[in-house]
Amino acid sequence: MTNLKGKTALVTGASRGIGRASALALAKLGAQVLIHYGSAAKEAEEVVAEIRKSDGKADAIAADLAAADGPHKLARQVRSIVGDRLDILVANAGVAKSASIEETTVEDFDRLFAVNVRAPFFLVQQLLPIMHEGSSIVLLSSLAAHAVVGSLPAYAATKGAIDTLVKHFSSALGARGIRVNAVAPGVVATDMSSFTKTNEGRDYALGLQTFKRIAQADDVGDAIAFLASSEARWITGDTIHVDGGSKL
Numbered sequence: 001m002t003n004l005k006g007k008t009a010l011v012t013g014a015s016r017g018i019g020r021a022s023a024l025a026l027a028k029l030g031a032q033v034l035i036h037y038g039s040a041a042k043e044a045e046e047v048v049a050e051i052r053k054s055d056g057k058a059d060a061i062a063a064d065l066a067a068a069d070g071p072h073k074l075a076r077q078v079r080s081i082v083g084d085r086l087d088i089l090v091a092n093a094g095v096a097k098s099a100s101i102e103e104t105t106v107e108d109f110d111r112l113f114a115v116n117v118r119a120p121f122f123l124v125q126q127l128l129p130i131m132h133e134g135s136s137i138v139l140l141s142s143l144a145a146h147a148v149v150g151s152l153p154a155y156a157a158t159k160g161a162i163d164t165l166v167k168h169f170s171s172a173l174g175a176r177g178i179r180v181n182a183v184a185p186g187v188v189a190t191d192m193s194s195f196t197k198t199n200e201g202r203d204y205a206l207g208l209q210t211f212k213r214i215a216q217a218d219d220v221g222d223a224i225a226f227l228a229s230s231e232a233r234w235i236t237g238d239t240i241h242v243d244g245g246s247k248l
């Protein structure tokens with residue numbers, strides 16, 4: 001895949017899971033990567049150390065994306081490190097909560113929308129001034145936006161909102177040569193889908209897919225790196241299913 005040497009990237013929620021895998025994939029292709037985290041400072045520093053060990057460039061930056069001004073604070077930190085040029089934004093940080101309609105509280109609902117929808121929206125808004133022709137934005141959708149899996153109505157709605165934003169963002173930014181896409185993972189073995197560690201959870205996940213193994217974070221991270229690269233230069237406004245053939 002294209003060498004990303006000289007490119008700058010921000011990956012939110014890169015301390016763990018899919019964000020971490022995306023950051024490592026981008027760094028492997030040569031990009032300088034900003035490793036954003038919420039509270040897992042130690043894990044984020046480990047990702048930075050891993051990238052630097054292979055002569056890559058990385059820095060960790062913290063911001064609470066549940067806070068209304070979190071994206072604005074994060075964008076200021078990004079600009080203080082990369083200056084006026086951001087090539088790749090992966091808005092990956094997210095939260096999930098399994099709860100039925102009856103069990104979902106207003107607080108849960110607001111938090112899900114704050115982290116999963118409001119934060120990516122305002123992060124894009126705040127970073128647009130330093131994005132340019134050839135920049136790529138990747139958002140995180142989910143299988144849950146397109147199929148009923150588990151009991152996740154509020155979470156699923158946040159991911160449906162992401163699919164809508166992809167269309168509007170890509171339409172608005174195409175004339176500037178900025179691409180906007182999303183990936184929609186199925187079940188991936190991360191902290192968010194820790195149910196895959198039980199036999200019952202594993203069987204449930206495998207029952208959704210045509211591929212009979214559980215996805216690892218790098219199965220999605222590599223697809224995100226592809227979308228960020230110039231090999232994907234003609235892809236915009238799309239949500240790519242990265243789910244091992246789930247719910248076919």
Ligand SMILES: NC(=O)c1ccc[n+]([C@@H]2O[C@H](COP(=O)([O-])OP(=O)(O)OC[C@H]3O[C@@H](n4cnc5c(N)ncnc54)[C@H](OP(=O)(O)O)[C@@H]3O)[C@@H](O)[C@H]2O)c1
Pocket residue numbers: 012013014015016017018019036037038039040041063064065066067092093094095096115140141142143184185186187188189190191192193
């Ligand atoms: N895993 C799956 O099965 C799956 C399936 C479909 C879609 N997705 C989507 O993929 C993305 C990544 O999921 P994952 O499974 O990798 O999740 P994960 O392992 O739980 O990691 C979540 C990441 O988001 C960050 N984060 C959460 N709340 C935050 C906040 N308030 N402020 C700042 N950062 C915050 C965390 O930072 P800290 O570590 O610092 O707390 C962490 O780095 C999410 O958008 C998720 O909805 C996941």
